[in-house]
Amino acid sequence: xxxxxxxxxxxxxxxxxxxxxxxxxxxxxxxxxxxxxxxxxxxxxxxxxxxxxxxxxxxxxxxxxxxxxxxxxxxxxxxxxxxxxxxxxxxxxxxxxxxxxxxxxxxxxxxxxxxxxxxxxxxxxxxxxxxxxxxxxxxxxxxxxxxxxxxxxxxxxxxxxxxxxxxxxxxxxxxxxxxxxxxxxxxxxxxxxxxxxxxxxxxxxxxxxxxxxxxxxxxxxxxxxxxxxxxxxxxxxxxxxxxxxxxxxxxxxxxxxxxxxxxxxxxxxxxxxxxxxxxxx
Amino acid sequence: xxxxxxxxxxxxxxxxxxxxxxxxxxxxxxxxxxxxxxxxxxxxxxxxxxxxxxxxxxxxxxxxxxxxxxxxxxxxxxxxxxxxxxxxxxxxxxxxxxxxxxxxxxxxxxxxxxxxxxxxxxxxxxxxxxxxxxxxxxxxxxxxxxxxxxxxxxxxxxxxxxxxxxxxxxxxxxxxxxxxxxxxxxxxxxxxxxxxxxxxxxxxxxxxxxxxxxxxxxxxxxxxxxxxxxxxxxxxxxxxxxxxxxxxxxxxxxxxxxxxxxxxxxxxxxxxxxxxxxxxxxxxxxxxxxxxxxxxxxxxxxxxxxxxxxxxxxxxxxxxx
Numbered sequence: 001x002x003x004x005x006x007x008x009x010x011x012x013x014x015x016x017x018x019x020x021x022x023x024x025x026x027x028x029x030x031x032x033x034x035x036x037x038x039x040x041x042x043x044x045x046x047x048x049x050x051x052x053x054x055x056x057x058x059x060x061x062x063x064x065x066x067x068x069x070x071x072x073x074x075x076x077x078x079x080x081x082x083x084x085x086x087x088x089x090x091x092x093x094x095x096x097x098x099x100x101x102x103x104x105x106x107x108x109x110x111x112x113x114x115x116x117x118x119x120x121x122x123x124x125x126x127x128x129x130x131x132x133x134x135x136x137x138x139x140x141x142x143x144x145x146x147x148x149x150x151x152x153x154x155x156x157x158x159x160x161x162x163x164x165x166x167x168x169x170x171x172x173x174x175x176x177x178x179x180x181x182x183x184x185x186x187x188x189x190x191x192x193x194x195x196x197x198x199x200x201x202x203x204x205x206x207x208x209x210x211x212x213x214x215x216x217x218x219x220x221x222x223x224x225x226x227x228x229x230x231x232x233x234x235x236x237x238x239x240x241x242x243x244x245x246x247x248x249x250x251x252x253x254x255x256x257x258x259x260x261x262x263x264x265x266x267x268x269x270x271x272x273x274x275x276x277x278x279x280x281x
Numbered sequence: 282x283x284x285x286x287x288x289x290x291x292x293x294x295x296x297x298x299x300x301x302x303x304x305x306x307x308x309x310x311x312x313x314x315x316x317x318x319x320x321x322x323x324x325x326x327x328x329x330x331x332x333x334x335x336x337x338x339x340x341x342x343x344x345x346x347x348x349x350x351x352x353x354x355x356x357x358x359x360x361x362x363x364x365x366x367x368x369x370x371x372x373x374x375x376x377x378x379x380x381x382x383x384x385x386x387x388x389x390x391x392x393x394x395x396x397x398x399x400x401x402x403x404x405x406x407x408x409x410x411x412x413x414x415x416x417x418x419x420x421x422x423x424x425x426x427x428x429x430x431x432x433x434x435x436x437x438x439x440x441x442x443x444x445x446x447x448x449x450x451x452x453x454x455x456x457x458x459x460x461x462x463x464x465x466x467x468x469x470x471x472x473x474x475x476x477x478x479x480x481x482x483x484x485x486x487x488x489x490x491x492x493x494x495x496x497x498x499x500x501x502x503x504x505x506x507x508x509x510x511x512x513x514x515x516x517x518x519x520x521x522x523x524x525x526x527x528x529x530x531x532x533x534x535x536x537x538x539x540x541x542x543x544x545x546x547x548x549x550x551x552x553x554x555x556x557x558x559x560x561x562x563x564x565x566x567x568x569x570x571x572x573x574x575x576x577x578x579x580x581x582x583x584x585x586x587x588x589x590x591x592x593x594x595x596x597x598x599x600x601x602x
Contacts (some may be wrong), residue, residue: 078335176365180423181331182352183359184379192379198369 046260053253064251067257069230073239073256076147080235081215081233084154092162093200099163100170114164117157122220125156129225147228150235153221158214162207169203202274209270213263283308283434283466284329289338291324292488298324298495299335300490306434306468306483309461313481317513321490322470326436326498330359343433358465364419366411371396372422373407377432393565417448428463438467439464442474445447453480458550467513474514478502485511503595511597518566520588522599526574529594530568532557533587534578540589548580555580 054061064070116166117125129152133143139263143149183192219237226233234242236259243252284306291299294524296399306312314322320600327333331352338483339348367375368454374381378396380390398404401421411419427435440456441449457480460467471477478498486493486501493507505511508524517524521541533540543566547558555575557568568588570580578586590596 174363174365174368176361176363177367178362179352180359180365180426181367181378182359182428183330183332184354185353185356185382186378187353190382195367 005022022080030048032111034069049253049256049260052250053257055250055253060250061254061257063253064254067251069234070236070243070251072231073234073236074236074255075280077151077216077236077259078262080147080151080154081212081247084151084158085212086214087155088158088162088211092159092207092211093166093204096163100167114160117159122157122218123223125221126153126224129153129156129221144225145229147233148153149225149227150222150233151226154215154218157221158211161211161214162204165203165207166200169200173199202276205273206270209266209273212215215265216259216262249257282306283310284344284468285339285341286325286329287339289325289328289335289340291321291328291333291335291556298490299328302338302487302490302492304485304495306466308466309464310483311457311467311481312469312483312485313477313512314468314485314487315474315477316472316487316493318489320473322472322487323438325487325491326470329434329451330436332359334471337582345424356430358430358432358435360420360427360437360440361425362442364411364416364423364443365592366419366423368411368416369399371408372403373412375411375422375427378426382441383430393429394425397429401425401427415448416444417452417485420444420452424459428465429558432465435467437467438511439470439472441562442471449476450496456567457479472495478514485514488513492493505595505597508597508599516569518568519564519599520561520590521580521591523596524599525590525594525596527556527569529591530566530570531573531589531591532568532570532578536587537589541586543588544587545580545582545584547582547587550575559586559588 029184049129053064055074058253065074094112099107099114118126120196129149130141130144133149134142135142135144135151143152144185177199178191180187186194218235219235219241222233222235223238225234228234228238237257240255243249243255284304285324286302286304289299289302290297302321302325303529314325318323323332328335329342331347331350331354333349339346341347342355342357351413352359367378371376373394376394377390380393380596385393389417393398393464395407397405399409401424403418403421403425406414406418411422414422420443424437424440437456441452444452453476456469481498483495484498484501485495487493488509494501494510496504501510502514505514511517511524516527518527518530519525529535531540536542542562543559544567545557546560549556549558550572553572555570555572557570557575557580559566560570580586
């Protein structure tokens with residue numbers, strides 16, 4: 001039989017080969033503008049923060065980061081962000097699922113509401129949460145000035161990330177795959193675990209990483225509900241703010257650098273996961 | 282009978298897609314569901330697979346009433362037009378899927394999958410992902426995947442519809458040969474009458490959600506039940522109020538009994554065959570003749586000739602048309 005030989009299948013694209021190609025004039029202009037803009041807005045300011053953090057030596061950097069209040073703020077921030085990211089991973093996927101696969105009245109409204117935490121000034125988010133879960137809570141749930149309150153605020157502002165990354169993937173997911181699995185004898189649960197979930201994982205993880213990085217940098221929404229009690233409910237961003245108010249810019253820069261590194265690691269992990277995902281897509 | 286479909290009705294909203302459809306598929310046969318798009322053939326296939334539920338009627342598979350069974354309990358293999366490859370799995374894992382679900386021992390799975398990959402000529406592709414395969418290769422993988430679970434019946438929904446003409450032809454021949462090797466009862470959907478005639482041993486013609494005719498390929502071609510089937514199965518032309526195949530028209534320069542006078546309007550040479558366009562009684566018609574005949578009769582635009590169906594030609598009288 002003379003069907004296709006293996007040599008006729010396209011080799012996977014080699015990104016390296018493309019990158020070495022000479023850039024044309026138009027591309028050079030575009031690339032130049034992009035790099036210049038990115039440098040002015042992001043790279044140079046970030047680099048300066050890192051430089052500033054080591055102004056007084058690495059020993060001072062370490063001391064600034066490990067002062068009891070800074071350390072408490074950092075661990076709370078990173079810990080709470082990790083928990084919040086995991087909650088988002090599960091519930092964000094669930095919400096995306098419901099929005100894509102289920103039909104119910106008011107679905108379009110719910111779909112729009114998901115973006116509200118993005119649109120709202122975060123301080124307003126804090127105010128809203130304080131009204132519902134503060135000392136005068138109509139529900140009788142008082143989370144004000146507690147770590148749970150910090151978590152709640154972070155959950156509120158990071159809600160859209162996983163939903164909005166998983167949703168399009170779920171919409172695009174080939175339904176034939178699920179029917180093929182069913183006709184091969186897979187139960188609905190087996191189909192979900194072996195067919196649907198593996199295809200969603202890259203998007204789920206990507207949304208989770210975004211939610212995590214957003215959470216560690218959160219300031220506005222936590223300010224009101226947490227009460228900013230040092231050692232207890234003060235998050236890293238608020239701690240940085242208070243360091244600056246106390247004229248300790250080097251200390252503030254040191255804590256900022258730690259946040260920066262944590263965020264960078266999370267985004268790098270995300271990038272690796274996406275490469276892993278697209279290689280198999 | 283491997284499949285017995287009885288009085289199946291199915292509507293999408295208010296649009297009926299299947300109307301009182303009854304079809305029998307013999308064990309070990311290779312049956313084509315042939316019809317124009319929107320004729321209900323894919324829906325019928327999906328009803329057999331359990332991917333759609335009929336509004337009324339029953340489906341029996343190997344003598345068991347399967348009407349209420351979910352797809353995963355019917356033990357049918359289904360091949361989709363767009364492959365439905367599990368794109369996050371290698372070719373090997375795709376084919377192994379049904380066996381893994383059935384919790385077969387690892388070495389048995391390995392042996393069976395490699396056997397099947399050999400059967401579909403993909404043994405060297407076992408570790409690739411579907412995105413690294415061509416369309417034809419993906420469809421062969423999907424076929425191996427469906428065969429892995431040793432289904433009672435194999436259902437293929439326009440299996441070659443998404444492939445280019447060359448690969449399509451190859452896979453057609455190959456499917457026929459595969460069926461001769463494996464003998465699994467197979468039903469495939471197609472809108473291509475040539476594909477149905479070439480591959481199947483039984484053709485079910487469906488139009489507007491109803492069965493128009495069932496028969497062997499030569500049966501439906503030579504003895505069409507109605508003008509629709511005749512038109513759908515091959516080229517037709519109209520002479521003297523009857524539908525005739527253009528290759529069943531005799532052209533002569535002298536008048537003959539039962540013949541009509543016609544004038545040649547155009548002569549088109551298509552390799553060895555010649556298409557002669559005619560005007561008979563003011564109506565357009567055409568005949569297909571060999572090059573030899575055309576030269577012998579010196580057919581040219583403007584010539585006056587006499588035409589009639591060849592003796593023994595199958596023709597259908599058109600009533601009221």
